[in-house]
Each structure stands twice: as C-alpha cells, then as structure tokens.
Amino acid sequence: MTGRIAFQGELGAYSHQACQQARPDMEPVPSTTFEDVVDKVARREVDLGMLAVENSTYGRVADVHSLLPRSGLHIVDEAFVRVHVNLLGVPGAKLADVREAHGHVVILPQCAGFLRTHGIAGKVSSDNARAAREVAEGGDPSKAALASELAASIYSLDVLARHIEDQANNTTRFLVMAREADHTRRGAGKMVTTFTFRVRNIPAALYKAMGGFATNGVNMTKLESYMVGGSFVATEFYADIEGHPDDAPVARALDELRYFTTHVEVLGVYPADPGRG
Numbered sequence: 001m002t003g004r005i006a007f008q009g010e011l012g013a014y015s016h017q018a019c020q021q022a023r024p025d026m027e028p029v030p031s032t033t034f035e036d037v038v039d040k041v042a043r044r045e046v047d048l049g050m051l052a053v054e055n056s057t058y059g060r061v062a063d064v065h066s067l068l069p070r071s072g073l074h075i076v077d078e079a080f081v082r083v084h085v086n087l088l089g090v091p092g093a094k095l096a097d098v099r100e101a102h103g104h105v106v107i108l109p110q111c112a113g114f115l116r117t118h119g120i121a122g123k124v125s126s127d128n129a130r131a132a133r134e135v136a137e138g139g140d141p142s143k144a145a146l147a148s149e150l151a152a153s154i155y156s157l158d159v160l161a162r163h164i165e166d167q168a169n170n171t172t173r174f175l176v177m178a179r180e181a182d183h184t185r186r187g188a189g190k191m192v193t194t195f196t197f198r199v200r201n202i203p204a205a206l207y208k209a210m211g212g213f214a215t216n217g218v219n220m221t222k223l224e225s226y227m228v229g230g231s232f233v234a235t236e237f238y239a240d241i242e243g244h245p246d247d248a249p250v251a252r253a254l255d256e257l258r259y260f261t262t263h264v265e266v267l268g269v270y271p272a273d274p275g276r277g
Helices: 014-022 033-042 063-073 107-119 129-140 149-154 205-215 248-259
Strands: 004-010 027-031 047-054 074-082 086-089 099-106 123-125 142-146 158-161 170-176 189-200 220-227 235-242 263-271
Touching: 004 014, 004 033, 004 129, 004 170, 014 027, 014 063, 014 074, 014 142, 033 149, 033 170, 047 063, 047 086, 047 129, 063 235, 063 263, 074 189, 086 129, 099 158, 099 170, 107 123, 107 235, 123 129, 129 142, 129 149, 142 220, 149 158, 158 220, 189 248, 205 220, 205 248
Parallel strands: 004 027, 004 047, 074 263, 099 123, 099 142
Antiparallel strands: 047 170, 074 170, 086 142, 086 158, 189 235, 189 263, 220 235
C-alpha cells in the first residue's frame, strides 16, 4: 500500500467504503470523529483524510462545513459514493425476528419507510459500523444494524434485507483532504473550486458579490450559509463553482467577489467526480 488515509468511523463504515473507492491503494485508518481525521492529517500520522459532507437524502453533514475552513487542510479530490443501506443480523436471524435497527442518526431517515413497514424501531448509534460490530458481539436476533455489505463481511453478519434505502439514488459526497494544496492539476473533465467568504455589512452585498459569477458565466453548484462563533450577525458562506481560479471567467468573478467581502478563502481546487453527472 502507498500511504494511509484516515476516515471517521470504524472499519466497515461508509467512509471506509469511500476510501476503498477513491484511494484503493492506501491503508484506511479508522478515527472517532471528523476532528480526529483532521488532526491525524495535520500531525502527519496519515497522508490524507476522508470527510463526508452531504447526503442526497439527509442533506448537509452537521459541523463539517464549519470545520473545513479552520482545519488548515485543503480539498484535493471529491468522491460520490452510492450508499446502499442493508439490514444486518446475527447468523441465522430472520427479518421477522428483528425489533430494533441500530444506525447513525444520518442513516435512520434514509430507510425510515422500510423500518416503518416492518415495525422495526430505529435506534441511534454513533457509527453504522460500530452498530454492526455491537450486533455481532451481542448475538441477539431481535437486534440488527443498518450498515454496508462491507460491514457484514467484516463482522460476519447476515444480510437480512439489501438496499432498503427509501431513495433509489441515495448518495453521499466525500472530500479528500491533504496538508498541501495542489492547484496545478487539470482533470479530463470539469474542475471544481470550493471557497468560503463573508460579505461586507452593506445593503445587497451578497447579491452584488454573486453578480460576478452570473455575468462571467460561472456555474455555482452550491451556496450555503452558517453562523460563525454562535453569532447571529457574522455569517460565513460556503460555495462550490465549476472551473479553475486560473480560468479567466473564474478569475474575474473571484475578483468581483473579493470587492464585496471581508475575505475569501479557497479551500480546494480539484477534478469533478463523474458522480456529479
């Protein structure tokens, strides 16, 4: 293997699956929290970090967008992972035996319809793979885990029901984080630039700041806001755009953005994942 990549969760987590998909030649390193992933990269214990940022069913992963600007790390790739939710039980258990399904708070809403139909109570776990491990250790056929088939293989569990997610296109977007930025790469397809900014405290500042992207024909694929330091006044914006900062239209749009903002911080420039469509 060439290098190590940290992810949040235990072996068998969907973040582990993302590591296998995006960096199959690297050793996956489990971490308790997103902050632990960042710290491992910053302390050079690993080479890269894998962070989940949003799910097509659940939405934004809490706290990650506010963590990214202060992490000191840079986005060097993205990975779109098709999330298949499976009901995993102890060997010999049947679907009819299951009364509780344990999974992360993010995964429970993704299969709420299936659980309701089968009269199964969802129970929150800190991690899907941990839920699988604990179900395996407990040996109780009435308790199951909501996790990947990778977790079933690792913890020797039976797949009682496959692909039980309510949405057929259920997908999670992950970001690959590194200590050093790399703005030299050009993908075969589209490039993505991710940045944060705060607008000046003047009327219509956000509208004016966004105008440069429209007039220069730059496609903004994401714009989200979140509070800074618990204040209702200071608001940070997180944005993804198509293109590279060296592209003339992007450069002009970013120059106009800087005129109406207190600061702009580029978090990463990287090739668009084919999963973007």
